[in-house]
Amino acid sequence: QVTLKESGPVLVKPTETLTLTCTVSGFSLDNARMGVSWIRQPPGKALEWLAHIFSNDAESYTPSLKSRLTISRDTSKSQVVLTMTNVAPVDTATYYCARTPRPTPLASLYFGMDVWGQGTTVTVS
């Protein structure tokens, strides 16, 4: 069974650095076909994709936050970590991680973000 679980602080002060961890099970972060995305959702608002990382350490970030985000993975711990620097109240949100298929021209290998974590809620205040 594939599961992802987010963890991190509930409350962070403005200007601090936020560190979130996604612990996965049921699949390997070395799997060439898949990786992990981080997505956030401010209260009452829509989903926003933040970043993703794959087994070859290829990373992508949403441009509006690229200067503040770093995504990394620790395969020995089955964890993907997202750090966000200089947080502000607008970063208050529920943060999700989700299994993500690696980009490929082979449509047969694309399966959507098929498993999501339960989310972790972060308040910046």
Next chain:
Amino acid sequence: DIVMTQSPLSLPVTLGEPASISCRSSQSLQHTNGFNYLDWYLQRPGQSPQLLVYLGSNRASGVPDRFSGSGSGTDFTLKISRVEAEDVGVYYCMQALQTSLLTFGGGTKVEIK
């Protein structure tokens, strides 16, 4: 960036009746392989999003067949043939063609009349 626009914003539905949600992209989502990289997700109240449809029309594992996705290029539709109480929530479309910048629509809230 590929901008995703959903309509309507809110959709009151009657149990047992059909429902339809529209999603438009600012650029074609059709890959050179011929497939459309468009997903649909449902976020039930208080829950994480779940995948319903990928590649425009492929139902994810375990998704009831009353859900169907269609469309190509820039215009896509998610249809529910007969709405059930458990279908209440917010539906999001997401483009996966631009792999370095995935983008979601603003969401459509489905509620029972």
